[in-house]
Amino acid sequence: MKRLLVVVFFLSFCSLFSQTKVGGIVVDPSGSPVAFANIIFPNSTEGTITNDNGRFYLESDNTYSKVVISFIGYESKEIELTQKVNYNMEIVLEESTQQLKEVVVYTGKQSKKNNPAIDILKKIWAKKRENGVRKFKQYQYDKYEKIEFDLNTIDSALIKSKLFRGLEFMFENLDTSRVTGKTYLPMFLNEGFSRVYGDNEIETEKEDVLGNKSSGFDGHQSITAFVEDLYSDYDVYDNYLKFFDKSFTSPLSKTGVDTYNYVLSDSTYIDNKWCYNIIYYPRRKNELTFKGDFWVADTTYAIKKINLQVTKSANINWVKEVYIEQEFDVVNDSVFLLKRDYMLSDFSFSKKEKSRGIYGKRTTVYDNYQFNTTRPPEFYKAESDPYDPRVFSRDTTFWKNARLENLNEDESGIFKLLDTLKTVPKFRTYYDIVSILGSGYVEIDKWNIDIGDIYSTFGFNDAEGTRIRAGARTYFGQNDTWRLEGYMAYGFSDKKFKHGLSGKFLLDRKSRLILSGGHRRDIEQLGVSLTATNDVLGRSIASSSLVTVGANNRLTNINLSTASLEMEPAKNFRVRIGGSVRTLASALPDDFSLDYIDPEAPGGISSEVKQFDLSTTLIYTPGRRTIGYGVEPVNVNDDYSTVLLNYTKGVRGFLESDFDYEKIQFSYRQPWQIGGFGRLTSSVELGKTFGEVPLSLLSVVPGNQTLFSLYNTFPNLDFYEFVTDTYATLHLEHNFNGRLFSRIPILRNWNLREIVGLRGAWGQLSDENIALSAPANIPLMAPEDQIYWEYSFGIGNIFKILRIDFNFRGNYLDNPDARRFGVTGTFGFNF
Known part of the structure; x- marks a missing residue:
């Protein structure tokens, strides 16, 4: 037993030192925050940008000894990382004494003329497509989706508060968000696995749900409906992306040049494809916009990787952060297929940095693409029953094979945690209050x-x-x-x-x-x-x-008496x-x-x-x-x-x-x-x-x-x-x-x-x-x-x-x- 504990400790120790975490604030010489500054680990595509208040957090599973901070109008700064976890950094950027040859540089707003980033953007518009699968007559792929809700910004004061007295065991295993750096506790988890079939010649598609598994508030219809509506499908190539019943201007939109500043920041090989890195951030405050960056291939002008983060000044309530990340697989020179889609929302009553809230996270992974397998039209009409009881009772072997992305330790333990919590009277009281207000x-x-x-x-x-x-x-x-x-x-x-x-x-x-x-x-x-x-x-x-x-x-x-018979001969x-x-x-x-x-x-x-x-x-x-x-x-x-x-x-x-x-x-x-x-x-x-x-x-x-x-x-x-x-x-x-x-x-x-x-x-x-x-x-x-x-x-x-x-x-x-x-x-x- 002692030997096992030593092995576990050693593995945990190695795991800790195989990560790099940095966080802090970027300011100018006067001490004012620098918003939308670029933070990147050198010789990688792993990076982020500072928020409206100049703050940032960046995490990687790899080990890095340096981090580079840059922004148009300022000198780039490379900082040595003396340890694996570097929080509360304060980085001062000095004003630049030179201008880039390719771009007419202005601090903040960027020129729309003679800007190579916009030239690349125009080529994206010319060659954009709905999805790589649309290039084939028929297609199919596996889809794994994971939706999770977590309590966040958990500190010792919260753990010791009267609110959670008697529930301290909940906080024994906490994790840190790779996007915000905040500690969080998983409270809800839903997994779904399905197989999608499509035929572009007859313009039809169907999705067979093969497995579904929930923990947390899965039995409550109002909360479940909220979760379903929260994460609707979207396409980053569209001009507008709809979230929370609001239309956000996509950074790839044809109207983007009037909404965003674009900066050509870097270029490198990704999966043997030469790609450009473009940083974007909004021209005005209070609009429904994002900030972030994307990597785009130099010949097909297809997006290889993109991240989008809603600006804090955006006119949206109860949401402090929204972070979206998409990765695409390179099949060949003309086909980029969506590989992974990640979205994090931080729900909070306040947008202050230290305010507590709830994370809503969705991860969708796509794999096992197959193309040009002809099937009769009857195949697409015969839809599977997503509420088949067998779908909700899949065994561990099924889920081991179905998970295209493994659960981490906290996610794996949420099923046991929620089963325990439901037996605790105090937690039941909190649950009942949420249930009553919702329904x-x-x-x-x-x-x-x-x-x-x-x-x-x-x-x-x-x-x-x-x-x-x-x-x-x-x-x-x-x-x-x-x-x-x-x-x-x-x-x-x-x-x-x-x-x-x-x-x-x-x-x-x-x-x-x-x-x-x-x-x-x-x-x-x-x-x-x-x-x-x-x-x-x-x-x-x-x-x-x-x-x-x-x-x-x-x-x-x-004084009314009624009787009726209703049926649904076709969907909706x-x-x-x-x-x-x-x-x-x-x-x-x-x-x-x-x-x-x-x-x-x-x-x-x-x-x-x-x-x-x-x-x-x-x-x-x-x-x-x-x-x-x-x-x-x-x-x-x-x-x-x-x-x-x-x-x-x-x-x-x-x-x-x-x-x-x-x-x-x-x-x-x-x-x-x-x-x-x-x-x-x-x-x-x-x-x-x-x-x-x-x-x-x-x-x-x-x-x-x-x-x-x-x-x-x-x-x-x-x-x-x-x-x-x-x-x-x-x-x-x-x-x-x-x-x-x-x-x-x-x-x-x-x-x-x-x-x-x-x-x-x-x-x-x-x-x-x-x-x-x-x-x-x-x-x-x-x-x-x-x-x-x-x-x-x-x-x-x-x-x-x-x-x-x-x-x-x-x-x-x-x-x-x-x-x-x-x-x-x-x-x-x-x-």
């Missing part, structure tokens, strides 16, 4: 029930006064094939109980055949949406808002067939009447509608990604479009239904990433009702009397101000993500974001429908003579959580109590 539900594992949604507990409206609500749902796991959910609510003014109960059952996983149904008796604001309220458990913020503009008294008592294409029975009546008849002419009723007037409807809905969401194969999969992205077509048939007489009518509705919502100019969200809605129906069954142009900014509503319209049987609406909202404010000296340091909106609605209301609802005590009118429109200007990211919109009404200013101007806002945690 809104309190998990009771013993009963397989979640209590919530806690965010719907309190509300207020004119009919109910103060309202409280409590609910629960079954939850065995995110892949449950059935789920029951319900709630109870009570209004202190009307002194009535309300309730809702819903059930969903997955009958066939392959076709995603789902049977659902439920019942609801509650009070709702129907004038906030163009579609009927058939969601048994949902509730609009309009009927629960604590503060409203004007009287929020146009509320409806709804859903078909839903269902029926519903609704009873609708005003919750405050003296203020808001839903009366209508009814010759069969006593007095010729009815105040209540009972209606049976059959509906068929087609929903297409191309590009939507989900996780889980259960009855309620979780969306992991929001950049997909949604096309909806709905047909509703009202059947008179069946179950005492009052009206015969037909309604057809169409909507299309599309987010657009407009390069570096931000994100535009657009939506179009069209609809028409055939037949005579009363006010409660007509289509109301969505107003908004709350103080919240609600997309697809008109914040300067009151509820039921416009009522239609034929309608068309358009909503446009563009978030510049700080593109404009970053150019204004006073505002750029606040990282504000500018939002503009434009909305319009047109509609008609037939004389027959007006006459049918003549007893109503509100005006019945539609925006037929001219399109009703509004516009807005907003400021987002105030204190990183607040957005305020200033909304202006464009016309119909003579309507009773018309609101010409209004202010709305939202709170939220956004990157």
